[in-house]
Amino acid sequence: MDRAIVHMDLDTFFVSCERRNNSQLVGKPIIIGGGDRGVVASCSYEARYYGVRSAMPIKMAMKLCPEARIIRGDMDLYSKLSHEVTEIIEEKVPLLEKASIDEFYLDLSGMDRFFGTYQWTKELAAHVVKHTDLPISFALSNNKTVSKIGTGEAKPKGHLEIQPAMIRPFLNPLSVRKIPMVGEVTYQLLSRVGIRTIHTLAEMPTEVLQKILGKNGIELSRKANGIDDSPVVPYTERKSISSEHTFEKDSINIYGIKSLLTGMAEQLAHQLRQEKWLTSTIVVKIRYSNFETEIKQCKVSYTSADHTISRYALELFDKLYTRRMRIRLVGLKLTGLVHGEYQMNMFEDTQEMMNLYQSMDRIKNRFGKNAVGRASGFDFPSKHY
Known part of the structure; x- marks a missing residue:
């Protein structure tokens, strides 16, 4: 049986979410990002016409398109609307993969025995638009690569069917x-x-x-x-990722414990970026020598940046550790995850910081997760689960 694989992608998703809430933004050049030293997280087609692209420094983008309106971005809104789209698609398709916050793969193999797969997908896309007011493009082929490339060629608000015999001429x-x-x-x-x-x-x-x-x-x-x-x-939506360490001997070395937390934050943030997640909740746990366990958490803007996660983790530890008692265990957990392609806190971090993290990630991917890191948290022993 020939496979029928659909790739669906919400067009300029962040921009479309903002326009859904404010119709005055329609037709205007829009840049989603933050700060003069920040980078472009997303931009409208009107801004792209002038050469603006994702990950470009905001200053450069504004030189190319001075008329563009900069919007800081609202990940809570984007996550909510992404979830709405996911529920609509998930309810109707036999097999769904959510590749990121705004793109999906559908396996519709065998469905053409009952009706035309391409026409059915067009109706599904129209259903998404009707119920969310968000534009979406898709392509249908027999594998994920061709379908994804097809969606890119179909945008904006387009759709393609690439039959097996037409794959090579298309590519x-x-x-x-x-x-x-x-x-x-x-x-x-x-x-x-x-x-x-x-x-x-x-x-x-x-x-x-x-x-x-x-x-x-x-x-x-x-x-x-x-x-x-x-x-x-x-x-499936992953709920959390975490790391913890149990000391061989109960410790009161606060500097050493904070170094452990910094190392945990760095490795968990790297894992977030590799698996394309952002976290919105940071949780720190300590267990005293008498086995009493205390936990404290805080909400943060969606991020996968080491320095942001470690800063909040250390602040939480300072609020938690209120006794002059030895510690048996320390742990760090990141929850409230949303899927996305973004390497960092896209609304706050600078181009220099983005380049640093990308370089560090390349080194870790090639030579191992302990190949490079902050001195304060380097080579810490931990147990992941």
């Missing part, structure tokens, strides 16, 4: 940048050897790509040829 003229796993570094490597279109990439011997890109070269060759067997993974 061939497109830039290799359109393939999801191709970032700027990979694109530059391919460009230096004359590979700029998917057609050229698809015709390149796998052995050559493997020499250039390592094991990723094999996967990239398959995607360029429209081959992707990865399944649609059933959608």
